[in-house]
Amino acid sequence: MPIKIISLGHRCHLGQILAFNKLRNESFPFDSIIYSFEGVIDCFENNFINFFPKTINCEKIFVGKEHPEADVDGNRLLFRCKHGAFTHHDLNNDEIINTFKRRITRLISYLSETDDEVIFLRTVMEDGEIDLLDRFIYVIKTVFPLLNFRMFLIYDNKLLPNTIVKYNEHSFIVNSCMETKDENDKTDPIRYKFLFDYLKNISTFCEFNGLEVYNENITFKNDFYKGYAILNGIFPYDINN
Numbered sequence: 001m002p003i004k005i006i007s008l009g010h011r012c013h014l015g016q017i018l019a020f021n022k023l024r025n026e027s028f029p030f031d032s033i034i035y036s037f038e039g040v041i042d043c044f045e046n047n048f049i050n051f052f053p054k055t056i057n058c059e060k061i062f063v064g065k066e067h068p069e070a071d072v073d074g075n076r077l078l079f080r081c082k083h084g085a086f087t088h089h090d091l092n093n094d095e096i097i098n099t100f101k102r103r104i105t106r107l108i109s110y111l112s113e114t115d116d117e118v119i120f121l122r123t124v125m126e127d128g129e130i131d132l133l134d135r136f137i138y139v140i141k142t143v144f145p146l147l148n149f150r151m152f153l154i155y156d157n158k159l160l161p162n163t164i165v166k167y168n169e170h171s172f173i174v175n176s177c178m179e180t181k182d183e184n185d186k187t188d189p190i191r192y193k194f195l196f197d198y199l200k201n202i203s204t205f206c207e208f209n210g211l212e213v214y215n216e217n218i219t220f221k222n223d224f225y226k227g228y229a230i231l232n233g234i235f236p237y238d239i240n241n
Contacts, residue, residue, distance in 0.1 A: 010125035011034045012088065034084045036236075045139045079091045156175075
């Protein structure tokens with residue numbers, strides 16, 4: 001039975017790394033946006049009703065003319081919603097909206113119908129995301145009752161070693177000791193290599209064994225940089241939108 005890996009964000013670099021490792025050959029809605037874990041859960045729980053901003057409001061954030069996505073004045077487009085932000089996509093373009101809608105439909109249809117074993121991967125945006133794992137699992141089991149899945153939640157903390165620990169039956173905590181320096185830090189194609197080397201050697205969930213069990217005395221948290229990928233201290237959410 002094949003294993004399918006799906007990115008749940010929190011931003012675009014995880015989708016890029018999956019592509020580098022030849023583990024992503026189609027697009028899903030969280031591949032290239034900034035999105036909170038609570039927002040991901042809300043999307044699955046409420047059929048993506050809050051995925052887009054309620055009002056399409058384009059903000060221009062100065063990033064300098066050398067930034068690859070800057071306009072002639074050195075500004076980058078930013079569209080904030082209740083749970084995240086769109087920084088690579090112009091939401092004033094109807095075709096962009098329709099592309100995301102197709103990705104949403106593709107994801108829901110796949111998770112509703114597949115017999116594959118599915119691995120969800122997510123890099124942590126806020127330290128406390130570990131506390132949302134039980135809710136995420138409950139929602140996925142409720143919405144997709146036949147889905148056989150596991151969740152891997154990835155922290156970046158150079159003070160801890162590279163490790164994968166079993167949190168519960170459906171989820172695992174990963175620590176990467178690699179350091180993300182700032183919001184312009186380029187995606188490293190070998191980032192999380194130890195994790196992908198492990199996953200590439202797994203052909204079925206029955207082979208998830210020999211891993212250390214989660215210990216509450218170990219504190220998993222990100223390094224100082226949260227990875228919002230937005231300059232000038234702009235918070236990625238607009239809770240009213």
